[in-house]
Amino acid sequence: MNSRVKKDNVLQKLILPVYGKGLWSTLYGFLALEADAKTIAGITFYQQGETPGLGGEITNPRWQQQWQGKQAFDSSGKVIITVIKGEVNLNASESRYQVDGLAGATLTSRGVNNLVRFWLGRYGFGPFLNKLRSESND
Ligand SMILES: Cc1cc2nc3c(=O)[nH]c(=O)nc-3n(C[C@H](O)[C@H](O)[C@H](O)COP(=O)(O)O)c2cc1C
Numbered sequence: 001m002n003s004r005v006k007k008d009n010v011l012q013k014l015i016l017p018v019y020g021k022g023l024w025s026t027l028y029g030f031l032a033l034e035a036d037a038k039t040i041a042g043i044t045f046y047q048q049g050e051t052p053g054l055g056g057e058i059t060n061p062r063w064q065q066q067w068q069g070k071q072a073f074d075s076s077g078k079v080i081i082t083v084i085k086g087e088v089n090l091n092a093s094e095s096r097y098q099v100d101g102l103a104g105a106t107l108t109s110r111g112v113n114n115l116v117r118f119w120l121g122r123y124g125f126g127p128f129l130n131k132l133r134s135e136s137n138d
Contacts, residue, residue, distance in 0.1 A: 002014060002015065002016050002017065002125060002128065003015040010035075011035040012035055013032050013033065013034060013035065013041050014032065014033040014034075014035070014037060014129075014132075015030050015031075015032050016030065016031045016032070016033065016119060016124075016125050017029075017030055018030065018031050018115055018116065018119040018124075019115060020111055020112075020114055020115025020118060020119075021111050021114075021115075022048060022049075022050050022055055022058075022107070022108040022111040022112070023050060023051075023055055023105075023107040023108050023111065024049050024050055024051065024055070025048050025049030025050055026047075026048075026049075027045055027047075027048045027050070027058065027108075027111060027112065027115065028045065028046055028047040028048065029043060029044050029045035029046060029047075029048075030043070030044050030046070031043050031116060031119065031120075033072065033129070035136075036133070036136070037129045037132045037133045037136070038071060038072050038073045038129070038133065039069060039070070039071060039072070040067050040068065040069065040070045040071070040072055040081065041068060042064065042067055042068055043064050043067045043116070044059075044064060045058050045059050050105070050108045051105075054102070054104050054105040054108065055102065055105040055107070055108030055109075055111075057102045057105060058102065058108060058109075058112055063100070063102065066088075066099055066100060067099055070096065070097055070098075070099060071096045071097040072097070072120050073120070073129075074097075077130060077133070079117050079120045079121050079126070080097045081097050081098075081099070081116060081117065081120070082097060082098055082099070082113060082117075083098075083099045083100075083101050083109050083110070083112050083113035083116070084098050084099070084100070084101055085101045085106055085109070086100070086101055087100050088100050
């Protein structure tokens with residue numbers, strides 16, 4: 001199930017429940033998309049058991065903040081958002097769809113990368129999001 005946030009009956013945001021394995025635990029959170037169904041509005045994790053200061057930094061608002069405005073899909077609709085190892089070069093065009101990995105927590109970061117890409121993909125919300133995008137282009 002997913003949630004569509006509407007105002008005056010106009011779609012504002014899509015809230016997608018997501019989960020997947022980190023290093024020590026299953027990470028549970030929400031990924032929000034803008035009404036275009038391709039721009040990331042935000043990510044949060046409400047339950048996880050990673051190491052505080054390492055993988056646990058996925059709950060740090062500063063780290064979560066950089067997801068806002070990132071592109072989830074390329075122009076063909078393929079999932080493109082990626083958590084990289086290290087810091088994103090904000091001068092590079094790839095920065096539109098890249099997120100910093102957490103220092104000292106590559107395994108947790110990889111878990112987040114995998115779960116986000118899974119849930120946006122064809123076995124997750126991909127077909128639903130594709131349909132929304134094609135409807136809004138009518
Ligand atoms: C006690 C302890 C706890 C750790 N907790 C995490 C963790 O929560 N997430 C994580 O990715 N790596 C954790 N690591 C580190 C991993 O073993 C691994 O070294 C790290 O993910 C590699 O990331 P890096 O390439 O950024 O250094 C922990 C290591 C130790 C010794």
